[in-house]
Amino acid sequence: MGRGKIEIKRIENTSNRQVTYSKRKNGIIKKAKEITVLCDANVSLVIYGSSGKMYEYCSPKTNLIDMLDRYQRLSGNKLWDAKHENLQNEIDRIKKENESMQIELRHLKGEDITSLNYEELIAYEDALENGLTNIREKKASLFFIN
Amino acid sequence: MGRGKIEIKRIENTSNRQVTYSKRKNGIIKKAKEITVLCDANVSLVIYGSSGKMYEYCSPKTNLIDMLDRYQRLSGNKLWDAKHENLQNEIDRIKKENESMQIELRHLKGEDITSLNYEELIAYEDALENGLTNIREKKASLFFIN
DNA sequence: AGGGCTATGTATAATGA
DNA sequence: TTCATTATACATAGCCC
Numbered sequence: 001m002g003r004g005k006i007e008i009k010r011i012e013n014t015s016n017r018q019v020t021y022s023k024r025k026n027g028i029i030k031k032a033k034e035i036t037v038l039c040d041a042n043v044s045l046v047i048y049g050s051s052g053k054m055y056e057y058c059s060p061k062t063n064l065i066d067m068l069d070r071y072q073r074l075s076g077n078k079l080w081d082a083k084h085e086n087l088q089n090e091i092d093r094i095k096k097e098n099e100s101m102q103i104e105l106r107h108l109k110g111e112d113i114t115s116l117n118y119e120e121l122i123a124y125e126d127a128l129e130n131g132l133t134n135i136r137e138k139k140a141s142l143f144f145i146n
Numbered sequence: 147m148g149r150g151k152i153e154i155k156r157i158e159n160t161s162n163r164q165v166t167y168s169k170r171k172n173g174i175i176k177k178a179k180e181i182t183v184l185c186d187a188n189v190s191l192v193i194y195g196s197s198g199k200m201y202e203y204c205s206p207k208t209n210l211i212d213m214l215d216r217y218q219r220l221s222g223n224k225l226w227d228a229k230h231e232n233l234q235n236e237i238d239r240i241k242k243e244n245e246s247m248q249i250e251l252r253h254l255k256g257e258d259i260t261s262l263n264y265e266e267l268i269a270y271e272d273a274l275e276n277g278l279t280n281i282r283e284k285k286a287s288l289f290f291i292n
Numbered sequence: 293a294g295g296g297c298t299a300t301g302t303a304t305a306a307t308g309a
Numbered sequence: 310t311t312c313a314t315t316a317t318a319c320a321t322a323g324c325c326c
């Protein structure tokens with residue numbers, strides 16, 4: 001476009017290449033913004049040239065992280081490294097631990113026990129009696145210490 | 147461009163919007179490829195519309211992960227580091243929750259109670275008695291149900 | 293490096309099949 | 310609906326500052 005047609009191949013003249021880069025970069029960013037508004041689309045665009053300077057555009061309704069999250073889910077490609085997976089796994093593991101402790105705590109307080117069978121009830125009874133004994137011993141011992 | 151000028155605002159007609167989206171998406175991808183070749187640039191482009199289907203273009207010399215790594219370094223914006231931090235915060239939060247539940251459980255079992263004061267001991271004693279009452283009631287009720 | 297200017301090539305909105 | 314077609318609007322290559 002412009003005064004002459006050009007082939008789509010690397011522009012050898014450095015300054016021409018630089019100028020064209022700058023112009024076209026702006027063009028692409030403009031197009032990205034337009035499609036965002038016109039079509040309710042989400043666009044994430046990261047672009048850099050040989051100068052190393054980088055430009056980014058991301059549609060307003062979202063952000064790069066969400067875009068990439070979505071990209072990962074839809075494409076199946078892994079972007080975040082193993083570290084993230086590990087962190088996520090750890091969270092899952094701790095959450096499970098957490099949940100079972102919460103259940104145990106509730107049971108010890110005599111809550112949510114309708115589903116417990118006789119053996120489980122006995123086990124909790126024993127645990128509670130045991131705890132009670134220990135607590136009472138400790139309580140009693142306070143009088144001797146002071 | 148085309149038969150009439152259009153304002154850059156959301157196209158209300160759904161099928162028009164869909165058609166325009168598709169055309170412009172291809173246009174942007176084409177432009178992205180061109181600037182890549184012409185100017186030796188690196189481009190990462192992720193785009194999706196209301197259909198949910200997602201397109202991605204990334205210049206051949208690189209890949210999304212490298213682009214984003216570079217983006218992080220140059221822009222100073224945290225990307226997966228932000229995500230990483232969020233995960234770490236969640237882990238810390240859950241771990242704290244976890245720990246306090248573990249302490250409570252141990253206390254209820256009469257363990258690690260040397261540091262407890264008299265009031266705390268009374269509170270645990272009450273809780274245990276309460277739990278025991280509930281458990282025993284439930285236990286007793288089993289005989290009536292069967 | 294930008295910024296402005298055309299002439300020209302492209303992208304595309306509207307239309308029709 | 311999805312394709313061609315086509316008239317227009319837009320983007321931009323080559324210039325000059």
